[in-house]
Amino acid sequence: MESVMTSMAAASAARPVSARLAKRADRHVKERIIEAILFAAAAISVFVTLGILYVLLKESFVFFSQVPLWDYLTDTQWTPLFDDAHFGIIVLLSGTAVSSFVALLVAIPIGTTIAIYLSEFASPRAREIAKPILEVLSGIPTVVFGFFALLFVTPILQWFIPSLPGFSLLSAGLVMGIMIIPIVSSISEDAMRAVPMALREGSYAMGATRLQTALRVVFPAAISGIAAAYILGIARAVGETMILAIAAGMQPNLVWNPMEPAATITSFIVQVALGDLPHGSVGYNTIFAAGLTLMLFTLVFNMLGFWLQRRYRERY
């Protein structure tokens, strides 16, 4: 026993414990610094959100101190840059609503069909080919889609509907719908693939075909995820800018008819930004008020979408 003690003492004399501890403490300092740097990087995302809210609220506050909120919500004219200025956001909202509606009429049926096909019918090989193509579709720059809508889709549509003007919500909405297909299809497909195999097996065991299983078992079981896909698609449509700025015309127009040109919230912001508006003028503040409105809408849709998406994940 005593000899062990002496040998331990000799060992620590040769390599003092304190030296090793000191080195580790040094390592700790470095670790802490690195952790702090990494944390700061993660925290920056919060500052981005705060920055967005700060800018939008600050400039909107100036705007609403000059334009009553009630007029903003109820006026049916939008002429912020005229002498006789009117600020009825409903005009821009109508353009946004109509174009998004057209887009969803395209994206929801096609996107859902693709999702059901890929999740329930397609062979793994077909899926491997189809998914990158959809990804490519979502990667095409929107300015190019705008060009396509204005100079390819509109002339084709005019061939069927001769009265269609050169700029229309219809043509912009159709192309926007194609652009949103990948969002709808990929999120819906994820939701359907998360449905447990046992449910499908039960259905097949009762003699159901693939289509019956897909539509009456898998689809209802994945409904909250599919709803999330639709809602995130709406959020994307509402925030889409360039297709509308190029192909839908930019004149503010209170319309419910997609065959007409109209401005949306987003294309109005582009229109103002293209001109020379002095910093601090009412016109300048108007784009921030419009941006705040847009932000509120997309925020609500996104929150709802993420909430629904989480629900289906938790269920099984």
Next chain:
Amino acid sequence: MSLPAEEIAAIRANIASRKTRDLIFTGLGILCLAIAMMTIAALFVDMLVTGWERLRPEFFTEFPSRRAAQAGILSAWVGSVLVMIVTASVAVPLGVAAGIWLEEYAPKHWFTDLIEININNLAGVPSIIYGLLALGLFVYTFGLGQSVRTAGLTLALLILPVVIVATREAIRSIPQMIREAAYAMGATKWQTVKDHILPYSMPGILTGIIIGLSRAIGETAPIITIGALTFIAFLPPAPITDVAPYVNFEWLKAPFTVMPIQIFNWTSRPDPAFHQNAAAAGAILVAMTLSMNALAIWLRYRLRKNIKW
């Protein structure tokens, strides 16, 4: 006990019709996929055909001009490259660091939840809102002007969520045993991250960075919103000079134009001659984003094939 013949026939007919419906739906699914594919093809072919005459080497070396036939995309592609350099050098370190923190360091804490929800939300914010942020904050509050650095920073913030999410997914696919082995050897957390986690997740992170940059290079709305000029017939100062210290950062402050802005500008002119230019530039831009996407998809495919933990 056998069923009457007519009942058997009815059941057979029912089964046959059900199977036909299966077949019809399969056809419908393929048709819908074909619509997506045809759109990509129509878009690309239309632009190639319309812009074919303009797709000559001079198109890349000429400045934009009032005469459509002499206009080129020199200032646009140079601007795009410079903006992408700024975007990548901001978004990559920030995004990767944030991803590492969230996966490897983050404690279970309300602030961590806040950051996560926040990143989800930022990914859904329309790009034009980032433009308004840049206009209000970078241009007017920080006084960075309508310059390359403002555009680069704006697009960096825009793709930050993409890089963070890709980093997290790549790190999450590394099995826990790798970390345990490193710790058992006495490695600290950072040593584990730097020598094991980061190298193994690199292909996944790279895929995310490429997809993020391919999105940034096609973004138009935020750059229009900061008020970038659309007619730029000069180049920013060169980053490398022949006098000491041989590097020059004046280009960061220079006004600029980028490919999507140039396309938008040409598209919105009534003269069809400019539409040819827009088509040619559009075809180049699509080819660029498609090849970036293809590179990312290929990287991911290779990665899935090669790594077996």
